[in-house]
Amino acid sequence: xxxxxxxxxxxxxxxxxxxxxxxxxxxxxxxxxxxxxxxxxxxxxxxxxxxxxxxxxxxxxxxxxxxxxxxxxxxxxxxxxxxxxxxxxxxxxxxxxxxxxxxxxxxxxxxxxxxxxxxxxxxxxxxxxxxxxxxxxxxxxxxxxxxxxxxxxxxxxxxxxxxxxxxxxxxxxxxxxxxxxxxxxxxxxxxxxxxxxxxxxxxxxxxxxxxxxxxxxxxxxxxxxxxxxxxxxxxxxxxxxxxxxxxxx
Numbered sequence: 660x661x662x663x664x665x666x667x668x669x670x671x672x673x674x675x676x677x678x679x680x681x682x683x684x685x686x687x688x689x690x691x692x693x694x695x696x697x698x699x700x701x702x703x704x705x706x707x708x709x710x711x712x713x714x715x716x717x718x719x720x721x722x723x724x725x726x727x728x729x730x731x732x733x734x735x736x737x738x739x740x741x742x743x744x745x746x747x748x749x750x751x752x753x754x755x756x757x758x759x760x761x762x763x764x765x766x767x768x769x770x771x772x773x774x775x776x777x778x779x780x781x782x783x784x785x786x787x788x789x790x791x792x793x794x795x796x797x798x799x800x801x802x803x804x805x806x807x808x809x810x811x812x813x814x815x816x817x818x819x820x821x822x823x824x825x826x827x828x829x830x831x832x833x834x835x836x837x838x839x840x841x842x843x844x845x846x847x848x849x850x851x852x853x854x855x856x857x858x859x860x861x862x863x864x865x866x867x868x869x870x871x872x873x874x875x876x877x878x879x880x881x882x883x884x885x886x887x888x889x890x891x892x893x894x895x896x897x898x899x900x901x902x903x904x905x906x907x908x
Contacts, residue, residue, distance in 0.1 A: 668733030731884030
């Protein structure tokens with residue numbers, strides 16, 4: 660199974676090509692350059708994996724392969740670029756499409772880079788206006804992805820911070836934005852900068868697990884998960900962040 664993964668949700672973004680032999684990943688550069696660099700980056704990582712031949716390494720993608728994309732949370736423009744490109748490539752190549760939650764990518768990175776696998780973790784994205792888009796992820800050995808994600812919600816940063824029980828482990832892009840304030844709060848353990856960032860390589864690994872479990876998305880209906888609702892949707896309250904899952908004895 661060949662997997663081409665796009666992550667244009669935040670920051671520099673990245674593209675990864677993964678197969679049974681390994682993975683190649685390439686950053687996309689500064690935010691705002693995703694649309695211009697995405698195709699070249701995809702051709703580069705696919706070529707470095709030895710897919711296809713000549714100048715068309717993506718031509719070898721087919722029904723047994725996967726095009727994956729981090730569907731959000733993230734910026735409006737960045738997510739539209741990545742999700743649209745993934746849907747178009749899956750449609751034209753006949754490959755399966757897999758949308759991956761950025762929350763799950765961060766949970767996997769915290770588990771892999773911090774070895775946080777034995778307790779729930781709090782993940783937050785900075786949503787501006789003094790708010791974060793946050794959720795709890797709980798280790799779940801019976802789940803195909805290894806984690807169970809609670810419904811995310813939009814909440815003020817202050818309320819989110821106050822809701823964290825002592826000893827909570829936290830990560831996500833909002834942690835880098837508010838690291839000093841979180842540290843000053845006391846009793847909270849922050850993930851490292853690398854563990855707080857999304858990655859196409861980790862998205863590809865999650866997409867593989869979802870593909871094996873038969874969890875695919877329809878190119879006609881997959882839509883991005885934005886950081887916050889549209890102005891019309893803001894008239895209705897978004898879900899609130901759930902309390903921390905209780906640790907198992």
